[in-house]
Each structure stands twice: as structure tokens, then as C-alpha cells.
Amino acid sequence: MSRLRKEQLVGLLMVSPALILLAVFFLYPLVNSFYMSFHKWPLFGKPKWVGLDNYIFMFQDERFWESLKFTFVYTLTVTPMLFVVAIGTALLCNAKAWGTTFFRSIYFLPVVMSFATASYVWLWLYSEMYGVIVYALEFFGFGGENKNLNVWKTGTSSMWAVNAMVTWKFSGIQMIILIAGLQAIRDDYYEASKLMGASRWQTIWNVTLPLLRPSIALALILSIAGSIQAYEQFVIMTRGGPSNSTKTLVMHTVDMGFDYFKLGPAASLGVIIMIILFVLTVIQLRLFRKNY
């Protein structure tokens, strides 16, 4: 056996664990999710071809539209919050000053905590009776005379409470992306703008932000794609309540599959989520390829 032949064989052998894993735990479920979405899955017995019935069932289900709407509202509200904090901290960390490394590592710190743990932590901060945030809010006069503030009372207040947690937890990732973008901007631009007598805000607005556009787009897409996958923060903090007003698309899918045991419609929901995320990721990769 020639040396090349042997090397080729060794190469195939070495890459095979990855390929097997991929085939079994990615490609097969991928194909199967389409297959499942076109079949009826009784608890016992064989699956039956039902065509588009699962999709029709799903689209006629009010809970689907409610969860879709909520997921979009959540995405549209949390994205600007994340972005404002991320760009602010990124600009602060990009200054030529002492201590930026320290600040950056602190701003990134909540990212390393899991969404689940962060949710438990903030659940405690928001506790109706003993929570320190509720205490602070009541101290400043929210919650009225009786001091009975409960952030989980309405769907809207629940969502903003979760948004605050997500902003705390997740803006660090976007900050890092924006810092990378900021560092790629050459000093010439700043010097030119200084020579022209621009103030600091003018420089940020007219020089930094336009040059940063690719990183900004990337950060926004990332936040949108992440928000559409929102799950544990709502499962843990609101449990979808009050009265299902904070149920996300993924939560609805999990409920459909594992509470109601409707695997067909659940699979078709998975396909819908897949298509949304696929489109977003393609845009994201395009942006990335074009600009880096």
C-alpha cells in the first residue's frame, strides 16, 4: 500500500467519528423533522401520512399565533435594550484608558452564567415579598400605597422584568463583537475628524457608528436569532404566565410535543422555527463574510 493510500485511509478513519455523530444526531433528525411533520403519530401503532394536516392544525391553533406574537414582541423589545447597553459598554471599553481590560471582563461576566442560573438569581431579586429589586422599586414609590408590587402580575410587566435580566446576562457577547469592530477602525479616521474640529459625540455619530455598521448588523441579527430561541428564561421566571401571555414559540413547541403528545404538530412547529432561524443565519453569515 502506497504512503498516500495509507494516509487517505487514516484520514477517513479519523474524520469518521465526527461524520457518524453528524449523520446520527444532526442529518437524520433534520430529515426526520420533515417526515414527522407530514405524519400523524399515535401513541401506539404506526405513523400515518396526513399531508399538510399538522401544519393546518398548527396554523389554526390560536396558541401558535399568540406565542408567535409574543416571541416577536419580546424580540423587538429586548433587541434595542441589549444593543444600547452593548454599544455603550463597547465604547467605554474601547477608550484608551487604564482599566479597560478589567471593565471588559466584568461586563462579560454574566455571559458565562447559564440562562437557567441567571433566571433563578433574578427570580430571587424580583421576589414579591423579599426581593431587593421590588424593595428598591417600592422605595422609589412604585407599587402604590400598599406596597404590593408584583412584577409577575401582568404579561407586559413580566416581559420587561425578563428583558432586564436578559440585557444583564447577554449584552456582553454583543459588546465583544462590537469591540472587535471598533478595534478594526483605523486611528486615521479619528485624527481626521479631530482635525476637522468635531466634538466627541459628532465623531461617534458620524465616524464610529457608520464604520461600525457591519458589526452592528451582526450583533442585531445575533440578538434576534437568540430571542426567537428564547426558552428557559420564560420557563423558569414566568412559566409562560400569567395566563399564557408570555409563552414563546419554543415553549409552545415543547408543550405541544411533551404535554399534549402531539408529535406531528410539534414537529411542524420545529420546521417553522428552523426556517426562521435558517433565514436569519444565512443573513448573518452573509454579513460576516462580506465584512471580515
Next chain:
Amino acid sequence: MRRYSSDWYWYYAINYTLVIIIIFPIYWTLISSFKKPSELITSEPTFYPHDLTLQYYDQIWNFDRLKRLQDTESEDSESSGVEIESKFRLDGEGVKRPFMNSAIVSAGTIILTIIVCTLGGYALTVLNTPLKNFFFLLVILPILIPGISLIIPLYKLLKDLGLTNTHLGLILIHTCGMLPLGIFMMRNAFNSIPSSLREVAMLEGSSELKIITSVMLPLAIPGLLTVMVFAMYVSWNDYIYAFIFINSPENTMLNISLMKIALGGSQFEMKWGSLTAGSIVSFLPIIIFYTFLQQYFVRGVTGSAVKE
């Protein structure tokens, strides 16, 4: 033109305010977990603990022992804070076992990811593997479709394979999720190593595996650490897979077991002491990793997001 004074004053004022805001939830959880019940369960919060106690850590860690104590305890004990908590202990869960489960799954994911991605990255970079570029594209493909949209068919697959309720099932799924970033990172790492090193080793008659472990890997350590830290991050912080694929109490993962603690009391009387202690326990391993391997952490976590 040097601008000192008020500008920098504001710069640091803003930064330190942000630092305090970011740190506060973690600080608050930490001190809450050490407070005595009388100080914890009060509507007048104290910003540093007056009396330290380890009782919540003791409770969640040694749940089984405490549960036995409860069985022999008489009913007429005074209802001080301690007794209130111990009543709740009956329907809660300890975290020792879930902690071990999470540790096993994380360790398994890290080891398997490193092996699979090192071999794969090596084969797709250094060796003359046939269909190299096609395989690489295939391995990168999962980037386009996040695993969360595949939970239903994944559940079915694990069930058919008999892997629900097992550590192995979770390890395999996490490792598969790690493939794109892992192989990408390892490929980059191997690419930057000059090929002459391998040729020298080959002339000395080393086998391919020997070359990987003794020549290539020592030079690829930054890439390896990034992959390792990210594998830890993904598996330790996972919630949805652990929630759906594991049903048996003895195999519960840490993040899920905290939910049981949170719900263990009544809806109105959560077990806050145990929950804060549990949160700290679940944050501890990952913060240790972050402290020592910060740069790899940042690269891994953002790299996964950006998916170069």
C-alpha cells in the same frame, strides 16, 4: 491637547457604576445564600450579612441525610426559621446527585469533543483525506440550523436508541452541537503549524497518532483550550435538552434540580435560601473556568455566536 480632570472623572464614574450594577445580582445572591433565615426572609433587606450560616449549602448538599432526620423528628418543634425550611425539605431535592450528573455530562462532553474534533480537524487539514472540503462543509452545516428546532426528532431518536434518561445521550448531543466550532477551531490551530514539523516526525518513523499527541497538540493548545472551555460552557449551562431528555429523578441535571427547589415550597413560599445557594453551586465551576481561562472563554463563546 490633553484632557484630564472632569472627562476622566466621568469616565470612571460611569464604568464603576456599571461594574456595581453588573456585579450586584451575583453579590446579592452570594450573601443571601449565607444569611440566616430570619435575615433572609424579611422585607427590610440588609446589604451585608450580619450572621453567616452554611445551613442552606448543608441542606441542598446533604439532602438525603437531612430527610432521614426529618423522619425521626417529632412534630412539635418550635417553628423557628430552621424548622420552616426543614418542612420544605421533604418535597424538595438535594443537589449533590444532580451536581455529579452535570459534572459527568460536562466531563464526558469535553473529552469526547476534544477527541472527535482533534481527529476530525487533523484529518481535514493536515492529511490528504479524500473529499476533505466536502466533509468540512458538512461538519459546519449545523451552524445553519440550531439544535433547538430539532428537539422533537431528537427526542424520538434518543427514545428509539434507548438513550433518553442517560448521560450518554446528552453527551452525544452536546458533542454533535460542538462539531462546527470545534472542528473549525482545531483546523485553524493545525493550519498554523508548519508542515515541516510533521515531515520530520514522519522520517523518524512516528505514527499519525503519535504525531498528533506529541508534536501537533502541544502547539495547538490555545485552540484546544477554546474548544474545551466552550464544551464546558455548552454542557454545564444546558437547560432544554436536560429538561426534555431526562425524566428520571436520579439522572436529573443540576439546572433542572434547581427548578425543583424553586417549586419545592408552595408558590408563595419559595425556598429562597436553598435556591440562592443552589444558584451559587451551579455558577461556581463555570466562574472558576472563566477566572483562569478568560481569553479562551471570550473567544469560544463569541466565536460560537459569530460562527466565523
